[in-house]
Amino acid sequence: MYCQSCKNVYDEEESGTCKECYEEASETEEELKREIDDLRSRLLFLRLLSPTLDASSIGHSDILLHAIPSSPSHPSPSSADAGRLETPAVPAHRVILSSRSPVFRAMLDNEMEESRSGIIKIYDVSYDVLRAFVHYMYTAEVLLDVQMACDLLELAEKYEVKHLKTYCEKFITSKVNNDNAIIHYAFAHRHSAKQLLEASMSVLVESMPTLAERDEYKELVEKDPRIVVEIYETYMSRQVNTAAEKESDCSCRN
């Protein structure tokens, strides 16, 4: 037989589909590709000029965002504020911040200090992270590494920018391995990142026998022993399930 797709001859046992299904599948693929083209062109249209990159869009900006990095020597955001506004401000627009984040919307729609002054201070964040955050609000685009993804996830959670949180979580999840699973598990726990929590746990239960030797483990026991307890509990409940499955397997065979 002759394959209509790769044009090679194949045997009966290597058969895939009938002609009708092949033609339908080809049509479906064409339709999906047309839909992708259409969606891409709408995305390109809706993407805004980012004030972090495009000077011409700064002209109409009506908000300035200031990154206030966390400083261990001055932990409270109080008197020393003025002196800590060292990095340049990131310009933005009320309408964009309000559209993307219910937290900004509440802040800017009500007569809060930020709305009156047009200045929003964002605590415990670096200038680069704030810049990437604002850029994402305009373009739905960001270049990630794991650190940036973690920082942006925290910010996205704080300002309830769900789409960015999900995007970062997916990225971090794809990077989970033996070496970082404890750290990511604890991080996911703090930020209710369910997908990342599952992925880290799956890696953790695989490496339980050597877990207690790791430095990150010891640190976590010091810092947040309840999370460690949770890891053991999940491990034990999976053990019980596996044992039960094995038993039911055996009783079926007998």
Place this chain on the structure above:
Amino acid sequence: MYCQSCKNVYDEEESGTCKECYEEASETEEELKREIDDLRSRLLFLRLLSPTLDASSIGHSDILLHAIPSSPSHPSPSSADAGRLETPAVPAHRVILSSRSPVFRAMLDNEMEESRSGIIKIYDVSYDVLRAFVHYMYTAEVLLDVQMACDLLELAEKYEVKHLKTYCEKFITSKVNNDNAIIHYAFAHRHSAKQLLEASMSVLVESMPTLAERDEYKELVEKDPRIVVEIYETYMSRQVNTAAEKESDCSCRN
């Protein structure tokens, strides 16, 4: 043989693809669907609250657009202007108008009257069309009928909103038939809408023998005889091509 897709048995002459190609095609389809999901969620994120629908986004608006419908008794946009601002204004944001239209950008970035006053008058357009136009700027969405598509195409051309012009042109092209081909051809001609021009011409050359009897034809001869000449010229050149093809067909056979 057994089709892996529809699960039916088929004969050799009804064969479509080999197993490998079937599996590849299934994977491709899954990938394309994932990409569509991803694009849709990004679109949903980038879509803005439209000030034509959502009262809360009007708060930050810094521009008011006024529709000035064409009135035959006062054809020039001059002295009677003030009295003609009858319909409600459509609120909008400089940053959005600037992002979507180079014409608005030039108007608002430079110290033109519109930029200073925050009021932009849009001539020869109804309130409903202006509202749909602004809504599209925020959402990339619009509900079309042919009249709305034509009106929006004109406006999109004037303000160089290419994405909307293409969208309307596609819609009108899908509605071209024997009854409206002349009107759409003339419209496409006026607005350099190439796809619509081709589609209308294809319908026109099919119905050439009865064309001269139509009222729209007579109107067009009165109004813009050069377009009518163009229709005849295209028809004649296609006739010549068809004749040449037939001749080369005959000579091949002899």
